[in-house]
Amino acid sequence: MTVAPERTDQLVVTRAKTLMDLAELTNELLPGYRSEILEGQLVVNPPEDGPHGSSLTGLTLALASLHGGETRVAQAIGLWLPTGREDHAAPDLAVVDDDYQHHLVGHNCYRPSVFRMVVEITSSNWRDDLERKRAAYAEARVPVYVIGDRKHGRVLVLTDPVGWRVPHPVRVPAGGVPRPARVHRGEDRDRSGSAPQALNSQRTRVSPSGVP
Numbered sequence: 001m002t003v004a005p006e007r008t009d010q011l012v013v014t015r016a017k018t019l020m021d022l023a024e025l026t027n028e029l030l031p032g033y034r035s036e037i038l039e040g041q042l043v044v045n046p047p048e049d050g051p052h053g054s055s056l057t058g059l060t061l062a063l064a065s066l067h068g069g070e071t072r073v074a075q076a077i078g079l080w081l082p083t084g085r086e087d088h089a090a091p092d093l094a095v096v097d098d099d100y101q102h103h104l105v106g107h108n109c110y111r112p113s114v115f116r117m118v119v120e121i122t123s124s125n126w127r128d129d130l131e132r133k134r135a136a137y138a139e140a141r142v143p144v145y146v147i148g149d150r151k152h153g154r155v156l157v158l159t160d161p162v163g164w165r166v167p168h169p170v171r172v173p174a175g176g177v178p179r180p181a182r183v184h185r186g187e188d189r190d191r192s193g194s195a196p197q198a199l200n201s202q203r204t205r206v207s208p209s210g211v212p
Contacts, residue, residue, distance in 0.1 A: 020086045020107060038132050040084045046123055055121045055148050056092050063117075066095050071116055074100075078109030079118065081136050089133060093119035095144075112140035121148040134158065 016022040023035035023042055032047035048056070060073060067073040074094050081087035088109045095117040096110070097103075103111040118137055120129040129147055137145045138161035147156040 018086065023086075024107065034090050036089050037084065037086050038081075038089065038128065038136060039087065043125070043128060045090075045125065045128075048123070051150065052121050052123060055150070056119075059093055059119055059121075059146070059148065063093070063095060066116075070098050071095050072098055072100065076108075078107065079112055079115055079137075079140065079142075080105040080109040081140055082112065083136050083139055087136070089118075089136060091118040092121050112142060115140070115142050117144040117146065118142050119146045119148070122150045126151045130156075137161075 016025050019037055019040070019042055023037055026033065026035045026042070026044055030044070034045040036043045036045065056075075060075075063073050072095070074096055075092065076090070077094050077096065077100070079089045079091060079094070081089055088107065094115055097114040097116070100110050100114040103114045105111060120133060122129045126149065130149065134145065134147075138158075141161055143160060145156075145158040147158075149156055
């Protein structure tokens with residue numbers, strides 16, 4: 001869709017009745033950008049650069065064995081967050097239940113219960129991935145959160161949030177990330193706080209390229 005500059009403000013006022021409307025309009029007017037709503041605030045992520053895309057491809061290939069059977073590896077799939085009325089995130093990569101399509105909330109966002117793992121590769125707004133999304137995914141009870149932290153040259157693996165507390169990360173040097181042996185369902189967790197082993201010691205060569 002092409003919009004003349006002098007008409008853009010008028011179009012936004014006319015069409016954006018809610019914050020979700022504004023997020024979707026932003027995606028439409030700014031191709032390549034990706035909008036999310038975190039804690040009631042609109043966050044617009046910049047287009048991926050080459051190193052970001054390369055890192056994401058590496059992780060996608062590393063998780064290829066999880067694409068089939070009871071899980072799927074997917075990009076461009078939204079996670080509806082329990083942190084606000086319109087809150088949602090758009091992780092770079094996700095491992096979801098194979099029947100995730102039956103759990104659509106709306107706006108290409110799905111219930112958090114179908115997510116086994118989410119992956120984020122940091123960009124210029126890296127604090128969102130390390131702080132805000134870390135807390136949001138923990139509250140959504142996502143079992144595994146992997147962060148390719150290009151800013152600090154490391155990979156963080158956060159597992160098994162309990163009682164909506166943010167889990168402590170496992171820090172892995174750039175060049176390797178543990179590969180999930182079995183990414184379990186959120187409801188598989190023991191109420192005492194223990195959980196099935198989600199990660200093993202096998203490493204897959206994945207480097208968060210382009211570390212400043």
